[in-house]
Amino acid sequence: MMNVNDLKICVIGLGYVGLPLARLFSTKFPTVGFDINSRRVDALMQGHDATLEVEDDLLQEAIHKHGFRCTSSLDDIRSCNMYIVAVPTPVDHNNHPDLTPLVGASEVVGKVISKGDVVVYESTVYPGVTEEECLPVVERVSGMRFNADFYAGYSPERINPGDKEHRVETIRKVTSGSTPEVADLVDAMYNAVLVNGTHKAPSIKVAEASKIIENSQRDVNIAFMNELAKIFNAMGIDTHDVIEAASSKWNFIKLSPGLVGGHCISVDPYYLIQKSQLYGVLPRVMSSARRLNDGMGAYVANQTIKQMNLKGVPVKDARILILGFAFKENCPDLRNTKVADIHHTLSEFTRNITVYDPWVNADHARHEYGVEVTNQLPNSKFDAAILAVAHEEFMHLDVRRLVPQPGVVYDVKGVLPRDIIDARL
Numbered sequence: 001m002m003n004v005n006d007l008k009i010c011v012i013g014l015g016y017v018g019l020p021l022a023r024l025f026s027t028k029f030p031t032v033g034f035d036i037n038s039r040r041v042d043a044l045m046q047g048h049d050a051t052l053e054v055e056d057d058l059l060q061e062a063i064h065k066h067g068f069r070c071t072s073s074l075d076d077i078r079s080c081n082m083y084i085v086a087v088p089t090p091v092d093h094n095n096h097p098d099l100t101p102l103v104g105a106s107e108v109v110g111k112v113i114s115k116g117d118v119v120v121y122e123s124t125v126y127p128g129v130t131e132e133e134c135l136p137v138v139e140r141v142s143g144m145r146f147n148a149d150f151y152a153g154y155s156p157e158r159i160n161p162g163d164k165e166h167r168v169e170t171i172r173k174v175t176s177g178s179t180p181e182v183a184d185l186v187d188a189m190y191n192a193v194l195v196n197g198t199h200k201a202p203s204i205k206v207a208e209a210s211k212i213i214e215n216s217q218r219d220v221n222i223a224f225m226n227e228l229a230k231i232f233n234a235m236g237i238d239t240h241d242v243i244e245a246a247s248s249k250w251n252f253i254k255l256s257p258g259l260v261g262g263h264c265i266s267v268d269p270y271y272l273i274q275k276s277q278l279y280g281v282l283p284r285v286m287s288s289a290r291r292l293n294d295g296m297g298a299y300v301a302n303q304t305i306k307q308m309n310l311k312g313v314p315v316k317d318a319r320i321l322i323l324g325f326a327f328k329e330n331c332p333d334l335r336n337t338k339v340a341d342i343h344h345t346l347s348e349f350t351r352n353i354t355v356y357d358p359w360v361n362a363d364h365a366r367h368e369y370g371v372e373v374t375n376q377l378p379n380s381k382f383d384a385a386i387l388a389v390a391h392e393e394f395m396h397l398d399v400r401r402l403v404p405q406p407g408v409v410y411d412v413k414g415v416l417p418r419d420i421i422d423a424r425l
Contacts, residue, residue, distance in 0.1 A: 014044060021084065036104075085106070106138050152178040158214075171196065228257065261327030319383045325371065356374050381404060385410070
């Protein structure tokens, strides 16, 4: 078994997870980043990360000081001995797990892996995917045997897009390996770059399961708050006031209702839901949480329409402003954004919808959702506005200048002053 000091690392997949990880590893180990998107590779080698997860100065320091490089060529990664897979794990249009990116990355590993090398997966999966789905692909392509010729580990990613406090170097990571020796090596590798260390799980399956329940737990908790919001809104009670009152109890867990998008919380539970059914277990709580959270975009739109009707503001052909299109604040990530559902529901009543988001790429929004997004604050008057994302730029925005009375202001995030809004989630 190789020593941690002998590692030459290749990170496969340079998105929100892979790039920050690769940049960090480059400070301690020879590191290469691999991605099949050559345009992404070229942009990174010019020193800019479009996801904004790695600041330009850090990326350029990694390239010029630590020798970090990105590539789309297999020949550039054949000399590595530690391959870390950090590709997306999406679901299809039926919400069934789509392992296509993982299979493709495993084929890449199989083409370059050598005897004694290790492959570590970071992608979020249900228990068993690494050993039952991914490693057989590596075996088939490489012609080598798992745990005889090459080895494996699993260390689930914990990247939180846009979060500048819980960064990859400061989070505590779960690690695991296919043998005790490999588990020690993988653990030592991550400990070499992490400030707060690791938790070494007893098996790859335990590590896989730990990740899937992290996001499933959050999904269920948020669904409960969304259900409460629906109940209290129907009763004419402000949900945020209720939460503030309840949080005065020492063991109350303070959470807020909201839109659940992104590539983690809104996707990962489906992986465990699908797998559990194969074992004859019907995950009712998780399934109900998913349905409830997936419907919140339409709910917000309908609540806005309700407020417009109450104030006598015509809904048909109304001029409506949506503030924010990213799935969360202060990041450009559009994956599974539920703001698209707000837009879709409102578009049944009016075509005069303006979506303002200074963070997102307008071309990406148009390509992925067919929604036009402007990066410039419109100089217009509107009949209604929905604050959907709590971007920093919106915190000091004079919304009432844009939406004069009797126009409706609906606050999804509960961050605007109470005296200027008509309702909040």
